[in-house]
Amino acid sequence: MSKEGLGLTAKKKNLQDWYPEVVLKSDMADYSAVKGCMVIKPNAYYVWQEIQNYFNERLMNLNVRNAYFPLFIPESFFKKEAQHAQGFKPEVAWIANDENSERLAIRPTSETIIYDSYSRWIRTYRDLPFRLNQWANIIRWESKATRLFLRTREFLWQEGHCVYETREECDKETLTFLQEYEKLCRELLAIPVLKGYKSENEKFAGALYTLSIEAIMPDGRSLQCGTSHNLGQEFAKSFGIEFLGKDEKKHHPWQNSWGISTRLIGAMIMLHGDDKGIILPPKVAYNKVVIIPILFEDSKRDVINQAKKIQTLLKDFNPILDLDGEHSPGWKFNNYELKGIPLRLEIGPKDLKAKSAVLVRRDNGKKISVKLKDLKKQIRLILNGIQDNLYEKASRLMKSSVVEARNLNEFEKAISNRKIAKIFWCDSVTCEKDLKERLNTIKSILLPLEQGKVSGKCVICNNEAKVMAYFGKPY
RNA sequence: GGGGCUGUGGGGUAGCUUGGUUAUCCUUCCUGGUUAGGGACCAGGAGACCCAGGUUCAAAUCCUGGCAGCCUCACCA
Numbered sequence: 001m002s003k004e005g006l007g008l009t010a011k012k013k014n015l016q017d018w019y020p021e022v023v024l025k026s027d028m029a030d031y032s033a034v035k036g037c038m039v040i041k042p043n044a045y046y047v048w049q050e051i052q053n054y055f056n057e058r059l060m061n062l063n064v065r066n067a068y069f070p071l072f073i074p075e076s077f078f079k080k081e082a083q084h085a086q087g088f089k090p091e092v093a094w095i096a097n098d099e100n101s102e103r104l105a106i107r108p109t110s111e112t113i114i115y116d117s118y119s120r121w122i123r124t125y126r127d128l129p130f131r132l133n134q135w136a137n138i139i140r141w142e143s144k145a146t147r148l149f150l151r152t153r154e155f156l157w158q159e160g161h162c163v164y165e166t167r168e169e170c171d172k173e174t175l176t177f178l179q180e181y182e183k184l185c186r187e188l189l190a191i192p193v194l195k196g197y198k199s200e201n202e203k204f205a206g207a208l209y210t211l212s213i214e215a216i217m218p219d220g221r222s223l224q225c226g227t228s229h230n231l232g233q234e235f236a237k238s239f240g241i242e243f244l245g246k247d248e249k250k251h252h253p254w255q256n257s258w259g260i261s262t263r264l265i266g267a268m269i270m271l272h273g274d275d276k277g278i279i280l281p282p283k284v285a286y287n288k289v290v291i292i293p294i295l296f297e298d299s300k301r302d303v304i305n306q307a308k309k310i311q312t313l314l315k316d317f318n319p320i321l322d323l324d325g326e327h328s329p330g331w332k333f334n335n336y337e338l339k340g341i342p343l344r345l346e347i348g349p350k351d352l353k354a355k356s357a358v359l360v361r362r363d364n365g366k367k368i369s370v371k372l373k374d375l376k377k378q379i380r381l382i383l384n385g386i387q388d389n390l391y392e393k394a395s396r397l398m399k400s401s402v403v404e405a406r407n408l409n410e411f412e413k414a415i416s417n418r419k420i421a422k423i424f425w426c427d428s429v430t431c432e433k434d435l436k437e438r439l440n441t442i443k444s445i446l447l448p449l450e451q452g453k454v455s456g457k458c459v460i461c462n463n464e465a466k467v468m469a470y471f472g473k474p475y
Numbered sequence: 476g477g478g479g480c481u482g483u484g485g486g487g488u489a490g491c492u493u494g495g496u497u498a499u500c501c502u503u504c505c506u507g508g509u510u511a512g513g514g515a516c517c518a519g520g521a522g523a524c525c526c527a528g529g530u531u532c533a534a535a536u537c538c539u540g541g542c543a544g545c546c547u548c549a550c551c552a
Binding site: 016017020025031033034035087088090091108109138140142143144145146150151155157212223224225226227259260261263292294295296297327328329330331332333334335346348350358440441474475 | 476477486510511512513514515542543544545546547548549550551552
């Protein structure tokens with residue numbers, strides 16, 4: 001029998017059903033009247049704001065300024081970079097209001113409109129490096145297969161666009177931004193990731209190469225969480241971006257672009273949640289604590305007074321104080337567990353006498369009694385502990401999700417066991433395409449940054465192996 | 476873009492095959508009372524057939540179209 005808010009599907013049993021259910025019931029998001037477009041509700045939007053706060057500070061350290069470019073991109077801009085245009089063709093939404101002027105794309109990414117401006121702004125080597133970022137919404141007109149946070153027609157992201165004199169600088173910072181993403185995922189969202197290069201098939205349309213971070217979900221599928229592209233000089237050539245060098249000659253600069261999106265919120269929900277609901281990493285929880293008074297007739301007033309005092313004492317953690325008299329404490333426990341509040345504080349007559357309160361962790365359910373004088377310090381410690389524990393738990397999951405496969409047999413076994421297979425690979429486009437024809441949802445996830453020693457045959461096609469690669473099922 | 480499934484109060488559902496009284500049950504919500512450390516109990520009350528056409532004496536039920544959700548293939552963050 002299902003009870004309101006808790007008819008949750010077991011996570012392990014059926015992740016595909018659990019995920020949308022828990023997103024809706026935990027009050028993170030809602031569907032809207034428009035297909036593939038979602039409402040991001042306050043607790044989820046707060047996570048996005050924390051991502052912005054964190055990353056804006058990092059950007060300042062890296063000398064990247066924020067700016068904003070238009071939502072609309074003239075069709076002719078798109079066509080200037082042929083590979084780029086081809087790559088995004090299926091998912092661009094168009095505006096064609098005015099029959100007399102060219103139609104406008106609603107940005108699926110902003111390279112073209114931004115680089116048109118860059119071509120007028122960049123003149124000499126003294127203008128370089130040039131680094132901008134924008135926080136924006138993006139439209140990709142997915143025909144089907146939309147999923148809350150993970151794939152929607154409109155989503156929020158940041159896109160950084162930098163210009164450099166030399167390939168070396170560009171390479172270096174392309175990697176730097178990827179490392180920043182890894183750090184953000186680890187420190188803020190407690191998400192461990194794999195880092196590496198995308199294969200030729202999977203790289204960004206128009207890029208020289210693409211670096212990406214990938215989080216492994218509980219069902220063994222890989223979720224791309226952030227990308228950093230070295231765009232080489234091709235966009236510069238297409239958009240006429242040139243600078244006068246110290247050598248008094250004109251050169252095309254090197255460029256990169258890099259982005260993370262609200263998809264990260266989906267990764268966080270899917271990775272940390274359990275059968276009771278979502279679990280918010282303390283650093284991105286709007287309310288880090290919920291105070292639940294245990295009320296009896298004779299001690300009601302004293303307990304409520306104490307609960308209010310504790311609320312004031314703990315204001316740094318923005319605690320919810322639930323004084324609702326209709327619901328039982330047990331009902332409240334379940335409700336806040338569903339919504340993922342990291343820490344619950346229970347205060348009743350027994351605690352009042354002992355000058356203490358009971359703390360219960362959302363991540364492991366452990367319950368301890370803490371003296372009021374130690375409360376703030378203890379909560380700080382416990383919240384840090386929860387943050388660390390979530391990351392460690394997810395790291396163990398990631399480790400157990402990746403298996404080495406030394407031959408085709410082991411490879412296919414790994415895939416059918418829903419694992420990510422680490423293999424020797426020939427790194428050829430045709431090999432990956434052939435594989436896709438046989439196992440249609442399987443592709444290369446990435447080629448790890450640290451390659452180690454590669455010797456032997458490609459596990460898939462038996463040609464000479466050139467790289468180490470992860471293969472699996474992506475989201 | 477192709478194929479399949481689905482849409483009933485705030486949430487979960489029965490009813491649809493074979494059209495026919497006042498649309499079932501659980502939960503939520505409101506009122507009053509009794510309660511009280513892991514989803515309390517009693518009494519009363521509120522609340523729904525996705526939208527637009529069509530067939531019919533009569534449509535939640537059948538037909539057509541639209542919208543939305545899910546699964547799957549293709550594509551993609």
